[in-house]
Amino acid sequence: MDSDTEEKLLAVSLLSAAARHDNVAVKNLLRNTSANVQDAETGYTPLHAAIASCGVDEDGTTALSREAAAEETVKILFDNGAIWNDLDKNDETPGCIAYRLGLKNVYRLVVDAGVRAELLLSKLDGIKALEVEDEEDEDENEEEDEENAVDGTDESGARKRQKLEPEAPAEAAGAEPKVGLANDPVSTEPPEDYIDHWDSNADYLRSSLRYTDTTLLDSSSNAVMMDWETDIMGRHAEGLLPTKGLRAMNIGHGMGIVDTKIQTHSPLEHHIVEAHPAVLAHMKKNGWDKKPGVTIHEGRWQDVLPKLIEQGVVLDAIYYDTFAEDYKDLKYLFEECVIGLLDPSGRFGFYNGLGADRRVCYDVYKDVVEIDLLEAGFQTEWEDLPVPQIEWEGVRRPYWNVDVYRLPLCKFVD
Template identity: 50%
Template sequence: MADPISEIDVDLGVQEILLAASQHDISKLRRLLRSNDALGNPANVKDPETGYSPLHAAIAACEPDEDGVVQNGEPNGVQANGEQQHTSEQESTVQSAVQTVKFLLQEGAIWNDLDLNDETPGCLAKRLGLTDIYETMVDAGVRAELLLNRLDGYEPLSDEDMEDDEEQEQNAAVGADATGAEPTAEEEPAPQLVDTVGTTTGATEEANPNVTSSRYLSSDLTFQQDRLLDQDQNGVMMAWESDIMAKSAKQLLPIPGLRVLNVGHGMGILDGFLQEQSPSSHHIIEAHPDIIAEMKRKGWHEKPGVHIHEGKWQDILPNLVTEGEMFDAIYYDTFAESYADFREFFTEQVIGLLEQEGKWSFFNGMGADRQISYDVYQKVVEIDIFEAGFDVEWEEITVPRLEGEWNGVRRPYWRIDKYRLPLCKYMD
């Protein structure tokens, strides 16, 4: 039986932390976080009524009173008449909140934790027009995701390896002038944002365990006029993407006679637009047997210059490199693959297939279920693309309202207003 006195103590501890966060009292917060071990990670406690974490509380405290809300779109509660006293007070509050948010992140606060209104702290800052705080949260998300992605690249050590490492550490420690301190991460890694390049999960929403490459490739697909669904009613591709695909094709193939490779056929929307640009050769990689059968039914194998490669790109691209195939343009749009797969694609494969003056692109749907996730992954991708030796330019495209598009689809994979079309090329 739970001890009611202990429960009261825990509740009071939670409320004390949330109150100190809302008051931007960093010294008190530091003391409370250090002295509340019973709460697990006290930087991530939750208010039971709102779901607010300390990050939420610190940001929500910047919301202006109703009489300070303006009608002209000014952020941070600046009044329409430009009253200086009110502006100064608001700016002071915001700057205090920025410092509190940074402190909480250093203490392990989760950057993309959700409240009961399904908002992350960054979503709350965005809604309140708190640009400085929003950018702080985006940067925190970038650091967390980069750390998590890097850790995914390390293989766990075997028992034998660990014993060897321990022996080496002990030998190195003899007579060494070292502190032996363990490095610490600035913040706790947050859950990954994406299952695939084109399909996202919520910021802390658990990924659908069925959305995996192996399950998708063995799934029976449903072809409809405006969508392609897997057997779990996940949207593999949808017709609303057509404007994006049309502009992508024109960016990649600005003149006729170029050689293009598309990884992932889907509904064939992009490949149709690529054909309109009159390429000299058009290679398509597709792994799903149902889509391959549909491609044959529509006569794609008989189109001049079209070469269909049946299978996964991981198996096919190395063979194309060995055969000396080169392309002026490459596009990537797969389903149910991880960001690690995508990163492997452009860091390991593109360089062996793309001409020096060539361009490559991808369907940029990472984190597109909420704005902050999309902004975080744009920066993550920019960093990884830069490290791989490429520059990237972005073109913003307004996405039409999609409320009716998701009828019959298990979950929406796009919920933001603007698509950022990437165009990548080798650095000068």
């Protein structure tokens, strides 16, 4: 038997054993094959097979009696490196199947495995970043040694971190603020320069935006913000500003929904940080620069906030909702900036769209961010809000696919 045939036979055997919850066979087969093999027809991994085989009885209910057996198989697979979020041919992860079948215990196992994996990846990314910084330091020190040798001085023992220059703002790149007219027709066909995901915040800031009565769209007609978020934004403002006369900041103006809600709480100070020239133009068009107590900070928050910290600005409430940024940006914000701006009794919140394309990812990242916030010194309260029916007309890429919004309210640990 050639090696390819043997590998295929082992894969089929493992998938079958996982589906039967034959844990002895699963353990034996994992000695010679990966826990992440996939069925060519269904795309199932052993995790998918173990969970899906719980099945549905004739009366339409899930056979929960088989869940306990599935739990043990799932644990074995995770112990042997099974990937929690692999997709099958139906675009479902193992967690998606467990949630759909109502297997609460198995679903929790998948979420916990996802949390462990994401935290580990974050740690590894941090280690890699430190290694890159160390290499840059070494290169810089070598250059300094050469310069010092010419000057006759020796400072080779001093370590100095390289200061990274911030990305140039859109204005400096020659981009003109472009604001589309409301209700411009939207083609259903993606343009040749269609962008499904912005790889760089700097690229997004150089792009054009388009406002309609209900939506803010990017240059590819993907939604940046929509008015279905209005009630959610209102609840954020209520949680962050429990009384009037507080000092507030919103990072990312967008359609101005949360800033409008903040205004209803009569803040003593209302700081708005916004970097996109099109949004800034729209803000000024709507008179935000003339509202009493409002201060607009033009630029990326990564550049603006350190200056405000140096100036001794103190805030009672900080809210974050940007576009084309990743979780690592949010993490940097609360680890490095919020702690320098927020009053000891203040409150911090953010738009929680982390993993909102599917329920299992949403639950995983909720736990991940809560753990990271706690490590940074914040305790988090969560409020579940129902998500209304969303109309995606005119929007090419929906960004929400979960029936609940988990609203975070963060305070310093007592």
